Amino acid sequence: MLAAKFSDLITPQLGHQLHQRKLLNLGFMVMGLVAIMVALFTLAALIIHMAMSGWPRLSTWEFFTAFASRRPERAGILAAWVGSLLVISVTAIVAVPIGVAAGIYLEEYARKNWLSELIEINVTNLAGVPSIIYGLLALGVFVYEFKFGRSVLTAGCTLALLILPIVIVTTRESLRSIPQMIREAAYAVGATQWQVIWHHVLPYSIGGILTGTIIGLSRAIGETSSLITIGALTFIAFLPESPFQGKPPFVSWEWLNSPFTVMPIQMFNWVSRPNPEFQVNAAAAGTVLMTMTLLMNGFAIYLRYRLRQGIKW
């Protein structure tokens, strides 16, 4: 009875209109849910299908410890995953310092004028350049000009170029999220600009920077076309020399000059074979690649969560 009285307070017109507004709300909710479901379901279906097709090979240890082979049941991904690991290491070592330094310079030091505007627009645009273009550039610069050869070093540098814009942009965004109050507090006790950056701005934004970097690296690990352009091998039956040696000087840089292959190229190679048994290998390699990417992204999420703890503004 009370309820009836309460809705009596609203005119029938308003009540009708409220009903319509609620309906619209519900409509959008359902649409959004469906959209998300379609996206998630497609992705999940792809991954599950791939993992199931690849399972016969994935379940054998030899798949990870064998080189590529003409015989599908003996072919493995050893050269590919070692190659991916080495190339990504070079990429990280090259892209992170340069990208972070460029981000710091642009955000903290560069004066805001038309030149820095232009650079900013260009960096953002670079992120959208097709990767095969980077491959062509690298072929000209690293392979022919610098004579790096079709090597791990060339591949690492190429992918570094590719992800540099991502690293720069995320670095700048992370730096920008540090409140001005904190910087001023440090300046107010007599810190120099470098001290403010090194003691405060960088440590507090490192979570965001690392997250962006890892997401960039996880993009690089799946990169194929630019590496084919610079001449990655598709069939390789040896490993680069180990960076760690048993005798002095204990480290070796030979691996940088070694020819290489990487996971996506190995996969591409198998996919293009007519023999259906190779398709199983391709699915298995795809699953491994997917797992690597997901693991890196998961690690990025974990880092962001971990490094933000205890920092609040």
Add this chain to the structure above:
Amino acid sequence: MVTSSSQTMQRLDSQFPIKAEVRSLDFYYGQSQVLNDINLAIPDRQITALMGPSGCGKTTLLRCFNRMHDLYPNNRYRGEILLDQRHNILSPTIDPIEVRMRIGMVFQKPNPFPKSVYENVAYGLRVQGRTQRSDLDEKVEAALKSAALWHEVKDRLKEPAFNLSGGQQQRLCIARALVTNPDLVLFDEPTSALDPMSTAHIEELMRQLKAQVTILIVTHSLQQAARFSDYAAFMYLGKLVEFQKTTKLFAEPQDPLTQSYLSGSVG
């Protein structure tokens, strides 16, 4: 009548030595002039309050003293601030970092670094390259004692500063400003984000502090200015309207603008 600032300074001169003297200071954010011919003499080891309606330029004036405006492009000063009657700290030949090592600042909102209590206070020494542990320990303890915080935090020095209450955080920021033994400490509405208890605590602290350091404080609260400042300046639209001993300013304000502000009809 607008009290002529030079007269004021003469009179104040005879009572206390002057710590810092502002002379015909103009200040511009880009093209817009925010401070207009400010003249003000800040007595040594006294509390001087800056009052005035919102937007009149109190914060802007305060931030001239430690050259905070130098951090942003297009800010311009004209005029002088003489420290100890000798050094014009606005001079382009003087390094703002040197100025900031001698003039501390406490902000409106407590802004400790996301580091330990100890590191927050020690930071002012660390930037100077001082690393000797015993030296740091001693200075940090002294600063925390001056900021009336030592007894509350002496067992929590390694804890993150964010674990402290708002009032404790603000006193931590005061300790951080005191650790380098500054000549002058600037406070920009230091209690406006705090509850009445913490506010009372910090006011009491300032009364004790003035024995060792000159204090310049911006405050929105007339009662607060009346309660603990020795000198008070009233600003209006970028100008210094009146500067007096606090008791005198509140008892017999000279300028009609000050009168109406104090009676609550302006600002």
